[in-house]
Amino acid sequence: MNTKKSKTKTIAFLGIMGALALSLSFLESLIPPLPGLPPGAKPGLSNVVTMFLASSSGVGSAFAITFFKAAFAGITRGTTAMLMSAAGGLLSTLAACILLRSKKIKFGYIGIGIICAVCHNIGQLTVACILSGTWALITGYGPLLMLFAVATGFVTGTTLKLVLPALDKIINRI
Amino acid sequence: MGSGDVLKTAEKLKNINKRALIAVAVCVALIVGIIVFDSVRNSREYQTTAIAMGTVINLRLFGPDGKENAELVIENINETEKALLSRNEKNSDIYRINANPGTAVSVSAETADIISKSVDVAKNCGGVFDITVGEVTKLWDFGGDKQRLPTEKEITEKLSDVRYSAIKVTNTTVRIAEGQTLDLGAVGKGAACDRVKALLSATNTDSAVISVGGSLLLYGKKDFNIGIVNPENDLASMGTLKLSDTFVSTSGNYEKFFEQDGKTYHHILDATTGYPADSRLSSITVICDSGLLSDALSTACYILGYNQSIELLNEYDAQAVFVFKNKTVRVTDGIKDSFTLTDESFVVAK
Amino acid sequence: MRKLFRRTDILIIAGVLLLSFLLFLPNLFNNNELIAQIYVDGEKTEEIKLDAVDEAYTFSPKENTVISVKNGAICFTKATCRDELCINSGWLSSKGQTAACLPEKIVITIKGADKTDMITY
Numbered sequence: 061m062n063t064k065k066s067k068t069k070t071i072a073f074l075g076i077m078g079a080l081a082l083s084l085s086f087l088e089s090l091i092p093p094l095p096g097l098p099p100g101a102k103p104g105l106s107n108v109v110t111m112f113l114a115s116s117s118g119v120g121s122a123f124a125i126t127f128f129k130a131a132f133a134g135i136t137r138g139t140t141a142m143l144m145s146a147a148g149g150l151l152s153t154l155a156a157c158i159l160l161r162s163k164k165i166k167f168g169y170i171g172i173g174i175i176c177a178v179c180h181n182i183g184q185l186t187v188a189c190i191l192s193g194t195w196a197l198i199t200g201y202g203p204l205l206m207l208f209a210v211a212t213g214f215v216t217g218t219t220l221k222l223v224l225p226a227l228d229k230i231i232n233r234i
Numbered sequence: 235m236g237s238g239d240v241l242k243t244a245e246k247l248k249n250i251n252k253r254a255l256i257a258v259a260v261c262v263a264l265i266v267g268i269i270v271f272d273s274v275r276n277s278r279e280y281q282t283t284a285i286a287m288g289t290v291i292n293l294r295l296f297g298p299d300g301k302e303n304a305e306l307v308i309e310n311i312n313e314t315e316k317a318l319l320s321r322n323e324k325n326s327d328i329y330r331i332n333a334n335p336g337t338a339v340s341v342s343a344e345t346a347d348i349i350s351k352s353v354d355v356a357k358n359c360g361g362v363f364d365i366t367v368g369e370v371t372k373l374w375d376f377g378g379d380k381q382r383l384p385t386e387k388e389i390t391e392k393l394s395d396v397r398y399s400a401i402k403v404t405n406t407t408v409r410i411a412e413g414q415t416l417d418l419g420a421v422g423k424g425a426a427c428d429r430v431k432a433l434l435s436a437t438n439t440d441s442a443v444i445s446v447g448g449s450l451l452l453y454g455k456k457d458f459n460i461g462i463v464n465p466e467n468d469l470a471s472m473g474t475l476k477l478s479d480t481f482v483s484t485s486g487n488y489e490k491f492f493e494q495d496g497k498t499y500h501h502i503l504d505a506t507t508g509y510p511a512d513s514r515l516s517s518i519t520v521i522c523d524s525g526l527l528s529d530a531l532s533t534a535c536y537i538l539g540y541n542q543s544i545e546l547l548n549e550y551d552a553q554a555v556f557v558f559k560n561k562t563v564r565v566t567d568g569i570k571d572s573f574t575l576t577d578e579s580f581v582v583a584k
Numbered sequence: 585m586r587k588l589f590r591r592t593d594i595l596i597i598a599g600v601l602l603l604s605f606l607l608f609l610p611n612l613f614n615n616n617e618l619i620a621q622i623y624v625d626g627e628k629t630e631e632i633k634l635d636a637v638d639e640a641y642t643f644s645p646k647e648n649t650v651i652s653v654k655n656g657a658i659c660f661t662k663a664t665c666r667d668e669l670c671i672n673s674g675w676l677s678s679k680g681q682t683a684a685c686l687p688e689k690i691v692i693t694i695k696g697a698d699k700t701d702m703i704t705y
Contacts, residue, residue, distance in 0.1 A: 160586075169586060171593030178600055202607035210600050221588045284626030285689040290682065292702060308626055448705035461700030470680070474700055484704045519704055576699065 173217020289447030297440030364505035368415030424529025486517030
């Protein structure tokens with residue numbers, strides 16, 4: 061195996077995945093804040109990318125994109141955004157890695173999407189509480205955020221299942 | 235065609251159907267999401283309290299851009315005070331009218347309309363409500379430094395200039411007679427509500443309930459529960475009215491008053507006597523499709539009392555809740571079903 | 585090949601719904617809280633949980649205006665207006681009570697009972 065070529069391939073591949081994740085994030089940012097939900101709450105479609113990587117590529121690449129997203133958020137939107145993205149992303153990617161790579165855990169894509177969305181929200185909520193100095197946000201935003209996670213998890217899980225064949229092809233070609 | 239081919243086709247069909255099903259499910263989820271998002275967005279509420287027109291303004295706006303629209307509302311109310319109604323702002327319409335008695339002063343069409351309608355109410359209530367009562371109000375100075383009981387002589391003297399019939403209004407000019415002073419204190423808040431309604435119609439606000447010192451604007455299709463304050467205790471409401479798309483004003487003897495020599499003098503002056511109205515009512519709440527009218531009528535009806543108010547209210551197609559000093563409550567037919575008594579110490583008359 | 589949806593996913597959804605409900609419960613018990621809201625120039629600048637106040641303290645939302653806070657009550661103690669109407673409103677300690685300093689455009693209001701959307705007076 062030509063290690064130089066495979067390294068280039070990996071970088072190119074991660075580049076594509078990163079760009080994909082960022083464009084999805086950007087599209088989501090166009091949605092105005094919803095009442096009852098914290099200002100940054102979004103469907104998390106870019107998580108489809110990390111979930112795909114967790115299942116078909118590797119733990120390393122999944123976390124690489126997660127950090128990449130957080131760093132990008134930090135550069136473009138500031139420290140708070142970076143922390144929120146990092147906390148939500150890490151917890152969600154961790155869940156994705158465990159659930160998608162385990163042969164024993166047989167949840168459907170929708171179920172996994174929901175769990176990842178819930179983890180994403182828990183991570184962000186925790187950071188929000190630490191930053192604003194009060195745990196009241198948990199009972200304040202928590203209930204609606206969890207319901208929201210069921211819906212978004214459904215969408216991301218289903219989207220993942222739909223695009224998996226296409227993304228797998230990309231991975232196999234590279 | 236063998237059984238193997240049939241199986242293969244069956245498999246293919248199954249896969250297509252599954253894919254179609256999933257595609258449809260995602261589309262439905264997205265559509266539902268968008269619908270929920272849109273309806274939640276529209277029920278978004280923005281609430282704030284501000285000070286304008288010398289009183290407390292409470293705003294609750296529903297729909298997009300709540301904060302921006304709320305700011306526009308406050309600006310509009312300040313504008314109403316500054317440009318139209320203020321007795322003190324040097325260039326306001328009212329100031330200039332008062333400063334030039336005997337002259338036809340050029341004013342905004344809105345001010346002319348407000349004055350014209352006020353004169354109309356004065357006519358229909360026998361002059362107990364009269365916006366030319368300004369000089370008499372000054373004598374009493376309710377809530378001011380010189381608050382006192384004026385002498386009979388002072389009142390009689392100033393009362394001679396209280397004559398709404400001396401006002402001459404055209405579409406754009408107003409003229410009062412020498413010695414007269416206009417005081418729109420009794421209708422200013424309602425008039426401000428009218429202008430706010432016009433403003434909101436030009437914004438993307440879905441609905442709103444706004445209180446300008448207790449005079450309310452209910453805007454949009456949304457139903458609101460409006461509380462009528464307990465005259466004895468302004469912490470609690472004694473009843474609620476379920477209303478939408480209307481104006482509500484209350485006149486009561488508890489708002490501004492002072493005591494002198496054991497007697498209580500409240501601020502609702504009977505323009506025909508120059509003294510606080512001697513009424514069996516503690517308060518009256520009028521509901522009408524105009525803010526100006528609901529304000530004017532609440533003042534007029536408080537002074538007239540229950541029996542003589544009914545005809546006046548009918549003339550303007552207005553409804554009312556009368557709260558008597560003996561804690562009886564009378565509700566006009568049009569809103570009988572919308573009123574709920576919440577304080578059992580009051581009794582609704584049949 | 586992992587399936588899109590399995591029966592266990594229903595358990596997951598149920599679990600999250602339960603979690604949502606559990607997080608919501610504490611909100612039902614908050615109704616007895618006395619919360620004071622301070623509005624300055626038309627914007628809400630503070631929310632104070634009066635029940636949670638241990639030591640009485642004062643603060644100045646604007647120069648020359650002082651608001652005092654103690655457990656269960658709040659009031660204006662210094663103001664720039666001549667008539668000092670705001671100070672004369674005294675300690676606010678019940679839901680729905682309001683005190684306003686008109687010249688400074690500062691309003692203190694205690695969050696009211698939810699029965700009515702607005703009060704006419």
